[in-house]
Amino acid sequence: MINDEILEQVIKLIQSSNFIVAVTGAGVSAESGVPTFRGKDGLWKQYDATQLATPHAFKKNPKLVWEWYSWRINLIREAKPNPAHICLSKLESNGLLRTIITQNVDNLHQRAGSKNVLELHGNIFRVKCTSCNYKAKIEKAPDQIPPLCPKCNSLLRPDVVWFGEFLDVEILHNAYSLASKADLMLVIGSSLLVSPAAELPNITLKHGGKVIEINLDETYLSPVATISIRTKAGEFFKALCEKLKL
Ligand code: NAD
Ligand code: ZN
Numbered sequence: 001m002i003n004d005e006i007l008e009q010v011i012k013l014i015q016s017s018n019f020i021v022a023v024t025g026a027g028v029s030a031e032s033g034v035p036t037f038r039g040k041d042g043l044w045k046q047y048d049a050t051q052l053a054t055p056h057a058f059k060k061n062p063k064l065v066w067e068w069y070s071w072r073i074n075l076i077r078e079a080k081p082n083p084a085h086i087c088l089s090k091l092e093s094n095g096l097l098r099t100i101i102t103q104n105v106d107n108l109h110q111r112a113g114s115k116n117v118l119e120l121h122g123n124i125f126r127v128k129c130t131s132c133n134y135k136a137k138i139e140k141a142p143d144q145i146p147p148l149c150p151k152c153n154s155l156l157r158p159d160v161v162w163f164g165e166f167l168d169v170e171i172l173h174n175a176y177s178l179a180s181k182a183d184l185m186l187v188i189g190s191s192l193l194v195s196p197a198a199e200l201p202n203i204t205l206k207h208g209g210k211v212i213e214i215n216l217d218e219t220y221l222s223p224v225a226t227i228s229i230r231t232k233a234g235e236f237f238k239a240l241c242e243k244l245k246l
Contacts, residue, residue: 094246122158130157
């Protein structure tokens with residue numbers, strides 16, 4: 001159940017802000033059936049997702065990493081945007097939300113209709129070559145595992161940022177700049193354990209902006225956020241958009 005008083009407070013903050021940015025993590029897609037990395041949901045066979053999404057794992061066993069990605073690609077393809085993705089898209093089209101900065105690679109914000117989406121960690125529906133500059137969009141898991149580059153025959157990899165890899169400098173710069181301009185940031189379904197995404201709410205707070213957190217569990221942000229809400233993202237945004245008549 002969403003507390004009506006808190007919902008009113010959130011709406012007041014939304015209506016009195018001029019530059020609202022959302023930061024989303026795996027939790028925003030959990031109700032669409034896309035597993036998060038942490039917790040028991042993060043397991044595939046007996047493997048820990050945080051150990052598979054690494055350059056080391058790919059080097060050691062590209063076939064295993066690609067099998068895991070193929071499973072995820074097919075699962076995400078079948079998933080549908082949930083009320084959180086949909087409400088965020090409506091907030092944008094109604095001029096209330098500037099941009100979503102997402103750590104997700106699942107494309108669900110775009111499929112819900114969001115236009116301004118900054119993908120910090122890439123997109124699972126793209127591949128890139130490990131040797132040359134070849135990049136391509138994909139719609140389903142590759143037929144041959146591991147897939148090879150059509151230009152140079154080297155291994156292709158998912159065009160995502162793995163643990164231990166650097167983010168694209170320009171994307172990161174944009175994210176920092178948005179966080180410093182935001183007078184309100186909505187932080188949704190992120191454990192905030194992965195840097196540099198985890199620093200974004202701190203940048204907003206440091207510049208005098210307000211931060212609302214929506215997460216099932218507490219994070220480092222919970223005690224310092226302007227409002228911290230322990231609810232499922234889909235349920236919260238369904239109630240929010242209903243109340244806003246969007
Ligand atoms: P995470 O798995 O570390 O944390 C998920 C967070 O969501 C947790 O804090 C959990 O309490 C919360 N949560 C779970 N269900 C929720 C719900 N229904 N409503 C609200 N909150 C909920 O995810 P992260 O912080 O995004 O970081 C993990 C990394 O893994 C990211 O870099 C991301 O790229 C990647 N990842 C992406 C996807 C995706 O694209 N859907 C899925 C898994 C992991
Ligand atoms: Zn190549």
